[in-house]
Structure formats: C-alpha cells, structure tokens
Amino acid sequence: MAGPPVVIWEQEVEGLLHYRELVPRLEEALGKFSRRDSAEVIQPVRTTLTLQKHHGFLGLMPTYMENDGVLCTKFVCFYKREDGSSLPAVQATLVLLDPEYGNVKAVMDGELITGMRTAAVSAISAKLLMRPEAEVLAILGTGKQALSHYNAFTEMFSFKEVRVWSRTRQKAESFCRSVSGPVTVCVSVQEAVRGADAIVTVTRCTEPVLFGQWVKPGAHVAAVGACRPDWRELDDVLMKEAVVYADSREGAMAESGDVILSGAEVFAELGEVINGTNTAHREKTTVFKSLGMGVEDAVSAQLVFDQWKAKTSQP
Ligand SMILES: NC(=O)C1=CN([C@@H]2O[C@H](COP(=O)(O)OP(=O)(O)OC[C@H]3O[C@@H](n4cnc5c(N)ncnc54)[C@H](O)[C@@H]3O)[C@@H](O)[C@H]2O)C=CC1
Numbered sequence: 486m487a488g489p490p491v492v493i494w495e496q497e498v499e500g501l502l503h504y505r506e507l508v509p510r511l512e513e514a515l516g517k518f519s520r521r522d523s524a525e526v527i528q529p530v531r532t533t534l535t536l537q538k539h540h541g542f543l544g545l546m547p548t549y550m551e552n553d554g555v556l557c558t559k560f561v562c563f564y565k566r567e568d569g570s571s572l573p574a575v576q577a578t579l580v581l582l583d584p585e586y587g588n589v590k591a592v593m594d595g596e597l598i599t600g601m602r603t604a605a606v607s608a609i610s611a612k613l614l615m616r617p618e619a620e621v622l623a624i625l626g627t628g629k630q631a632l633s634h635y636n637a638f639t640e641m642f643s644f645k646e647v648r649v650w651s652r653t654r655q656k657a658e659s660f661c662r663s664v665s666g667p668v669t670v671c672v673s674v675q676e677a678v679r680g681a682d683a684i685v686t687v688t689r690c691t692e693p694v695l696f697g698q699w700v701k702p703g704a705h706v707a708a709v710g711a712c713r714p715d716w717r718e719l720d721d722v723l724m725k726e727a728v729v730y731a732d733s734r735e736g737a738m739a740e741s742g743d744v745i746l747s748g749a750e751v752f753a754e755l756g757e758v759i760n761g762t763n764t765a766h767r768e769k770t771t772v773f774k775s776l777g778m779g780v781e782d783a784v785s786a787q788l789v790f791d792q793w794k795a796k797t798s799q800p
Pocket residue numbers: 563564568573574575599603626627628629630631651652656687688689690691694709710711712775776777778
C-alpha cells in the first residue's frame with residue numbers, strides 16, 4: 486500500500502519553484518495542450534460551481550499527461566470580494582497523484598503556484614507577442630497576481646520603466662514598497678498605459694477598466710482577471726481592434742466575458758504559436774486572454790515535487 490502523501494506548503498514551494506525552470510516547462514506544456522493529442526494531454530475546461538451565498542466559485546481542474554506520467558488536479562476558490570475583506574481573492578490546493586495506482590503522492594499549497602504559473606504564462610505571451618524594443622510596462626491592479634507579474638516580467642525582460650495603477654494611491658504605494666525594483670505610481674489608468682508597450686491587467690473588476698482608445702498601437706496586453714463569462718476588464722474597442730490570443734480556445738469561449746461579450750474572435754492559442762502552427766503578430770496590437778489551465782498547474786506541481794524529492798534525497 487502506498488504511504489501517506491507528502492504535504493508541501495507555501496514557504497517550501499517558494500524555495501523550490503523558480504521562473505528559470507518553470508518557464509520552459511510551461512512552454513512545452515502549452516505546446517502539448519494545443520496539439521489536442523489525447524494520448525499526450527487530457528484537460529477539460531474547468532468545472533465551476535457557484536458559491537452564491539459567498540460571492541465565489543469553486544473551480545475543479547483535473548489534468549492527465551500520459552507520456553509524462555503526470556496526473557494532477559487543482560481545487561481553486563475565487564471570490565468577488567469587496568476591498569474591505571482581508572481574505573485572498575484566490576485560494577488553491579493542488580493534488581498530485583500516481584497515474585498507475587491512483588494514490589495521492591503530494592498535496593501542495595496552490596496559491597504561490599497559481600501566482601507564479603499565471604505570471605510565467607503571461608511572460609511567455611509577451612516573449613512571443615510583445616515588440617522586442619519594448620521599454621514601458623504598465624500593471625493595472627496591485628494584488629497577488631500584480632506582484633508575481635512584476636517579478637516574472639522584470640526577471641525576463643529589461644523594461645526602462647514599470648508603472649502601476651490601483652484604485653487607491655495607498656495601495657499602489659504599498660505595492661511599490663513590496664517589490665524589489667523601481668515602479669512609478671500612476672493616479673489613473675490612462676496615465677499608466679499612455680505609450681506603454683506591455684500592459685498587464687490583474688484586477689478583480691467585472692466592468693472594463695482598460696479602453697482601446699488609451700492603448701498604444703502595437704502594444705501587447707496580458708489580460709489575467711475577468712475569468713467569468715459576465716466579467717470584463719477590456720472594452721469592446723480593444724477586443725475588436727487587437728489580435729486576440731488565448732491559453733485555450735474552449736476555455737475562452739466558455740469563461741471569458743471579454744471574448745464572449747465583445748464577440749471578438751480568438752485568433753490563436755499560445756501553444757499554436759509555440760508549435761509554429763499559427764502566427765505571432767508582434768507588429769499589431771495583441772491581447773493574450775489568460776483563463777488559467779490545469780496543464781499549467783500539473784507541470785508546475787510535478788516540478789515542485791521533483792525538486793522536493795531531489796532536496797530530500799540529498800545526504
Ligand atoms: N488567468 C488566470 O490564470 C488567473 C486569474 N486570476 C484572476 O486574477 C485577478 C486578480 O487575482 P489576485 O491578484 O489573486 O487578486 P487580489 O485580490 O490579490 O488583487 C486584486 C486587485 O484588483 C483590484 N480591484 C478589485 N476590484 C477592482 C475594480 N472594480 N476595479 C479595479 N481594480 C479592482 C484590487 O484593489 C487588487 O489590486 C482575479 O480576477 C482572479 O480571479 C487569478 C489567478 C489565475
């Protein structure tokens with residue numbers, strides 16, 4: 486009989502997960518997902534239960550990668566919490582199983598993994614779609630995803646300026662104190678995105694916060710919030726003028742208010758660009774609509790587990 490699962494919690498995950506190892510694994514996983522070969526990846530669109538009384542949702546995200554021997558599921562609760570709440574907007578747990586026997590090998594805290602894998606995938610979108618001469622990054626929102634996106638983007642690219650906007654100046658200033666590099670606080674979204682080459686939207690808003698008329702032609706937008714069919718972060722003008730990419734077409738058509746309500750077409754998945762089966766339109770304004778996928782969690786959890794095993798087996 487298999488022994489009990491190992492439990493790997495936030496602080497330990499922090500010491501084991503690094504963007505330099507995570508990014509190549511995610512690029513490979515996105516490519517595999519987009520090949521739609523069920524011998525390689527089985528990952529349905531997230532099943533979501535509504536927690537009406539608590540203004541929240543429980544997402545179930547199972548993934549099986551046969552050739553990699555990876556079986557994983559994530560439980561993620563996400564909330565439309567008002568600003569007064571001190572609880573996180575997203576709470577997640579990952580369960581890694583042995584596909585041969587079905588026993589649970591590891592249970593992991595999913596908050597940091599969700600933060601890092603989401604930011605790493607946005608950074609991959611920028612690597613593929615942002616203009617190489619990009620100088621200015623704007624981040625809208627100052628929560629957990631804002632922090633992981635700041636870390637991933639400043640590690641992977643050399644921006645001359647990083648700007649941040651939040652609804653209150655106090656939050657933006659507290660964000661600046663929490664990061665290890667320079668950031669400019671902006672008092673409006675327009676000020677933050679004016680002339681920006683890359684824009685990351687990581688808010689919990691349900692109505693558009695970023696409008697196409699403010700976005701510099703040729704800019705790249707990584708849109709990470711608004712993960713319900715009736716939630717928006719981007720307006721119709723931006724969605725219709727930009728070339729829209731997604732992590733999963735099916736996910737975007739089922740869950741993205743920005744895609745569904747604007748009627749914009751998803752031009753390609755990131756994995757198709759990675760596989761060379763679709764085009765990266767760097768010269769145009771591009772939007773990467775991120776919903777988050779189980780395959781990203783599965784390879785991240787396997788990486789954490791591999792690193793944990795290597796560390797614990799050292800004499
Ligand atoms: N695409 C993906 O894979 C993932 C998406 N998410 C989504 O990303 C968003 C951010 O997540 P976290 O950073 O964990 O949340 P958080 O609660 O830590 O940060 C949310 C930020 O949005 C701001 N905000 C809230 N309501 C707003 C409004 N009406 N207008 C403008 N700003 C507003 C808050 O002040 C805060 O800065 C959420 O919508 C979450 O569901 C989270 C995880 C993965």
